[in-house]
Amino acid sequence: MSAVAPALREVPVRGLTSTDHKRIALNLGVVAFAFFIAGGLLALVMRSQLAADGGVVSEAVYNQLFTMHGSTMVYLFVVPVALAAGLYLVPLQVGAADVAAPRLALAGLWLLVCGGITMWCGFLTSGGAAQASWWGFDPLSDLPHSPGSGIDLWLYGVVMATVAEMLWAGCIVATVVRRRAPGMTLLRMPVFSWTMVVTCLMVLFAFPALLVALGLLWAQRHVGGVLVGNSGAVAYQQLFWFYGHPVVYVMFFPFMGMAAEVVATFSRRRFFGYPAFVVALLAFSGLSMTVWGHHMFTFGQVTNKYFSLTSTALVVPAGIEYFDFLGTIWRGALRFTTPFLFALAFLAQFLVGGLTGVILASPPLDYGLNMSYFVVAHFHYTIFAGSAFALFAGVYYWFPKITGVMLRERLGKVHFALMLIGTNLTFFPMFILGAEGMTRRIAVYPRGSGWRPLNELETVGAFVIALATAVFLFNVAVSLRRRQPAGDDPWEAHTLEWATTSPPPRFNFTALPPIRSHAPLLDLREHAAARVATQEAPA
Amino acid sequence: MPSTQHAYDHVAGIYFPVAAGVFVAVLVALAVLLARGARRRSPGRGEEANRLEAGYALLLAATVGVLVWITFTAETPIDKVVPRPALRVGVIAAQWSWTFRYPNGTEVTGVSTWAPPAAVVPAGEEVQFDATSRDVIHGFWVPGLHYLRQLVPGYTTRFDLLFTHPGRYLGECAVYCGELHSQMHFAIEAVAPAQFQRWLQTRGKSL
Numbered sequence: 001m002s003a004v005a006p007a008l009r010e011v012p013v014r015g016l017t018s019t020d021h022k023r024i025a026l027n028l029g030v031v032a033f034a035f036f037i038a039g040g041l042l043a044l045v046m047r048s049q050l051a052a053d054g055g056v057v058s059e060a061v062y063n064q065l066f067t068m069h070g071s072t073m074v075y076l077f078v079v080p081v082a083l084a085a086g087l088y089l090v091p092l093q094v095g096a097a098d099v100a101a102p103r104l105a106l107a108g109l110w111l112l113v114c115g116g117i118t119m120w121c122g123f124l125t126s127g128g129a130a131q132a133s134w135w136g137f138d139p140l141s142d143l144p145h146s147p148g149s150g151i152d153l154w155l156y157g158v159v160m161a162t163v164a165e166m167l168w169a170g171c172i173v174a175t176v177v178r179r180r181a182p183g184m185t186l187l188r189m190p191v192f193s194w195t196m197v198v199t200c201l202m203v204l205f206a207f208p209a210l211l212v213a214l215g216l217l218w219a220q221r222h223v224g225g226v227l228v229g230n231s232g233a234v235a236y237q238q239l240f241w242f243y244g245h246p247v248v249y250v251m252f253f254p255f256m257g258m259a260a261e262v263v264a265t266f267s268r269r270r271f272f273g274y275p276a277f278v279v280a281l282l283a284f285s286g287l288s289m290t291v292w293g294h295h296m297f298t299f300g301q302v303t304n305k306y307f308s309l310t311s312t313a314l315v316v317p318a319g320i321e322y323f324d325f326l327g328t329i330w331r332g333a334l335r336f337t338t339p340f341l342f343a344l345a346f347l348a349q350f351l352v353g354g355l356t357g358v359i360l361a362s363p364p365l366d367y368g369l370n371m372s373y374f375v376v377a378h379f380h381y382t383i384f385a386g387s388a389f390a391l392f393a394g395v396y397y398w399f400p401k402i403t404g405v406m407l408r409e410r411l412g413k414v415h416f417a418l419m420l421i422g423t424n425l426t427f428f429p430m431f432i433l434g435a436e437g438m439t440r441r442i443a444v445y446p447r448g449s450g451w452r453p454l455n456e457l458e459t460v461g462a463f464v465i466a467l468a469t470a471v472f473l474f475n476v477a478v479s480l481r482r483r484q485p486a487g488d489d490p491w492e493a494h495t496l497e498w499a500t501t502s503p504p505p506r507f508n509f510t511a512l513p514p515i516r517s518h519a520p521l522l523d524l525r526e527h528a529a530a531r532v533a534t535q536e537a538p539a
Numbered sequence: 540m541p542s543t544q545h546a547y548d549h550v551a552g553i554y555f556p557v558a559a560g561v562f563v564a565v566l567v568a569l570a571v572l573l574a575r576g577a578r579r580r581s582p583g584r585g586e587e588a589n590r591l592e593a594g595y596a597l598l599l600a601a602t603v604g605v606l607v608w609i610t611f612t613a614e615t616p617i618d619k620v621v622p623r624p625a626l627r628v629g630v631i632a633a634q635w636s637w638t639f640r641y642p643n644g645t646e647v648t649g650v651s652t653w654a655p656p657a658a659v660v661p662a663g664e665e666v667q668f669d670a671t672s673r674d675v676i677h678g679f680w681v682p683g684l685h686y687l688r689q690l691v692p693g694y695t696t697r698f699d700l701l702f703t704h705p706g707r708y709l710g711e712c713a714v715y716c717g718e719l720h721s722q723m724h725f726a727i728e729a730v731a732p733a734q735f736q737r738w739l740q741t742r743g744k745s746l
Binding site for chain 1: 543546547549550551554555558561562565566568569572573576577579580581582583584585586587588589592593595596599600602603606607609610611613614617618634653674675676678680682683685686687688689691692693694696697698709711712713714715716717718719720721722724
């Protein structure tokens with residue numbers, strides 16, 4: 001019997017019902033990554049269509065592709081993977097034995113799986129999948145303009161995913177509030193945990209607005225008379241963007257937190273300007289709740305100047321955050337590992353997305369660029385060239401902790417180089433096309449526009465990204481098969497998750513080091529070095 | 540007379556160089572720090588600079604103030620609608636067509652086409668648009684004027700545009716509006732005011 005028990009633990013079903021926060025988070029990460037691959041494949045079909053300027057798929061199919069690409073990436077990949085990282089790491093970083101309310105977190109995993117499958121089942125219906133974009137704007141999304149059940153399945157899927165995300169956010173916040181280890185004061189929490197706190201606060205405050213919007217849309221479709229005329233359309237957008245702008249930072253902060261841990265570790269320095277950084281995070285997340293109207297500058301029905309002011313004001317906390325990154329590297333003794341390279345590319349590329357965001361926050365410029373490929377380029381630079389690079393920094397960095405084995409460095413650097421090239425080839429030309437007048441969400445563009453060469457270049461870039469992803473998956477497979485054991489702390493890192501085994505035991509820790517700052521393991525090393533120095537000093 | 544092109548060029552002429560400058564400055568700083576840090580064997584101290592950061596935050600806030608001031612002063616005139624424009628044109632967007640309606644009843648309609656018939660307007664004069672949609676949200680976008688206005692069904696939105704030079708301005712629906720969104724184009728031909736009057740009269744008679 002005792003010989004069977006450990007083997008039973010390896011059975012997948014058992015793994016899928018575990019309430020261990022690490023197992024839930026790992027499964028969630030794998031599920032989210034599968035959705036990333038699926039959404040990426042849709043993008044490849046879209047890029048093929050645009051390189052050929054039509055002919056690959058019909059317009060109706062193309063509309064399904066971009067709707068499902070955006071929905072999959074936002075609802076099923078980026079937000080879930082961000083919260084998965086929080087579910088795995090926050091309990092470890094704050095020295096807790098488990099996440100608070102693990103059964104709710106597990107319920108979230110199943111909700112996400114069901115929601116994603118429900119949404120994708122749209123492709124099996126006679127009318128095809130949803131084709132009202134990931135926004136699902138009324139009145140395009142109401143019954144007369146979007147008949148068929150594809151959009152209903154989309155709606156149910158988004159609701160399930162959103163509820164799941166709120167459950168995880170609640171678990172993470174509760175863990176931080178209730179389960180910190182003795183000595184782990186709020187201002188000793190690692191930077192990543194702080195980014196998760198503000199992320200989860202945004203999830204809890206902003207995501208209900210999406211549920212309300214989708215509830216109204218459901219009622220409009222199945223009962224009618226709810227979202228009527230101009231006020232109905234505007235109400236849906238207000239609610240949607242009240243969710244939709246904070247969600248942009250939900251898709252940014254956790255990844256910035258990952259990059260911060262990576263940069264600090266590979267600079268061999270504690271993260272610079274910690275208190276200022278925490279204040280900047282709180283200010284940023286607070287401001288994030290006030291900027292949604294900038295998505296509606298071109299309505300002529302919102303107070304543009306107010307939203308322009310709040311949106312531009314984000315420069316202040318964002319500037320502090322960049323300053324602290326540079327301050328960490330300043331005086332650092334650097335190690336150019338794969339995670340560090342990804343984190344550096346995150347800094348450079350996210351900056352492109354951030355600075356073009358300041359441009360779009362100015363209505364006279366937004367009038368000219370909104371809904372064009374300039375905007376498509378802008379948000380792919382933030383979410384893909386930014387957040388996804390930081391995510392890979394985090395994956396290479398924490399993979400040894402999660403699996404107990406190292407990822408291959410050389411393959412990692414090939415992955416990085418291909419990602420860097422592919423990403424910029426794909427998304428930079430979009431700025432030019434947008435400024436030249438190419439609008440979003442078109443399956444074909446006007447003949448004689450001269451946009452084809454740049455579109456072909458973008459498509460080449462998209463396939464380079466696909467190749468990079470294949471290299472990454474190969475790296476994971478090789479590393480798991482031919483194992484290079486990682487040990488507890490292969491990187492000489494700073495935070496508590498590295499003070500336990502890799503992977504950590506069921507309840508995370510057998511003993512905790514003293515916690516006197518946000519980098520307790522760095523404290524230990526500095527302490528030991530100081531002791532050696534005093535012993536060696538001549539009496 | 541304010542033109543959206545002028546406002547765009549004015550603001551872009553400041554915002555884009557500033558953004559490019561910040562990007563280059565950060566990248567150069569990063570490169571210098573990386574080059575120095577690559578040679579360093581043990582890290583230096585200095586982990587907080589709260590006063591410096593507070594001062595820096597004030598500098599950033601001042602930058603925000605300047606940017607916002609530039610934006611506001613450029614936006615106010617282009618958001619304004621004049622009481623007596625040279626011409627008032629009604630615009631009706633629908634899946635997937637554009638109709639331009641003139642005061643004398645003349646209409647120009649293009650249905651999901653790549654080569655839409657041109658709606659003619661006088662160049663160099665204030666043209667006022669009263670635009671709406673018949674079904675879902677559409678986007679009235681004239682890239683050459685750097686101007687987009689979203690048209691919501693049940694609401695007529697009014698905006699003024701100045702076509703500074705004679706010529707053909709291509710427009711497209713910029714807000715995704717259903718299956719044939721890609722093909723929802725329109726064209727506006729700006730001509731000398733006298734020529735516009737002749738066009739309007741002949742079009743009006745031929746109806």
